[in-house]
Amino acid sequence: MSLFRMIIITLAIIVWAGGDIGAQNRSWGIKGGVSLGTPYMKPEEGSSGSLGLGPRLGAFMRLKFNDKLYLQVEALYSVKGGNYKTPVSGDTLYEQILLGDTFNIPTWYNGWVEGEFGNIYIDFPLQARYQLSPRFGMLLGPQISYLLRGKNKGTADIQIGENYSTVTDEPFDISDKINKWDYSIILVASYESYSRLNFDLGLSFGLKSIFEEGYTEMDGVVRNIYLSGTIGYRITKTTSGAPVSGG
Numbered sequence: 001m002s003l004f005r006m007i008i009i010t011l012a013i014i015v016w017a018g019g020d021i022g023a024q025n026r027s028w029g030i031k032g033g034v035s036l037g038t039p040y041m042k043p044e045e046g047s048s049g050s051l052g053l054g055p056r057l058g059a060f061m062r063l064k065f066n067d068k069l070y071l072q073v074e075a076l077y078s079v080k081g082g083n084y085k086t087p088v089s090g091d092t093l094y095e096q097i098l099l100g101d102t103f104n105i106p107t108w109y110n111g112w113v114e115g116e117f118g119n120i121y122i123d124f125p126l127q128a129r130y131q132l133s134p135r136f137g138m139l140l141g142p143q144i145s146y147l148l149r150g151k152n153k154g155t156a157d158i159q160i161g162e163n164y165s166t167v168t169d170e171p172f173d174i175s176d177k178i179n180k181w182d183y184s185i186i187l188v189a190s191y192e193s194y195s196r197l198n199f200d201l202g203l204s205f206g207l208k209s210i211f212e213e214g215y216t217e218m219d220g221v222v223r224n225i226y227l228s229g230t231i232g233y234r235i236t237k238t239t240s241g242a243p244v245s246g247g
Helices: 001-020
Strands: 026-040 048-064 069-098 101-131 134-147 153-159 165-173 182-193 197-206 223-234
Touching: 026 069, 026 101, 026 197, 048 101, 048 223, 069 134, 069 153, 101 165, 101 182, 182 223
Parallel strands: none
Antiparallel strands: 026 048, 026 223, 048 069, 069 101, 101 134, 101 153, 134 182, 153 165, 182 197, 197 223
């Protein structure tokens, strides 16, 4: 069974369970805000970059187990970007043709790569929420993200060997090397007002590289690390009056 089907079945079970629990213990709502962060790996000396800011919006559902413990599932459209400039270096083979014969000559390369990320996901946070007080809560759980569109492109300035070749502003695009699925842990602090407005601040930390396993051009693990701030509105009323939003 594919992972996507497992997600759909899990969400269907949660919705079905919510109907069985009863309307007074089930809440629905909408939310929107921004995420701030970047795909991150251990930087090379001299590298630099900037954080990406993107929208984060969607809907949520919460199930109440008791006055302290809740389960919340969300579906969120999320844009995760960032910019970077980093030095690159290593060993390579330079192809040279002499007298009609082709030779692969071992040599080195170094230079700079400048690029940007602009990945669009549908995030599915599945979180447990513990109420610290009637209005404040903490949420923790896994987040599964499905890539709608990947973007990682830029330009490179590279020198190959002493006199072999030099390229300037050479474009590259490795958007097709980004994984369709991403997995992270998300921690959220949440407050709900008496008017059913929810204010949330969260941090998500990627558990694996955003690039495919077979892609070997990256020397380290590139993880999605993002802060998020959202405002939600609980559409449905509940008899408990408990908070509803997170993530």
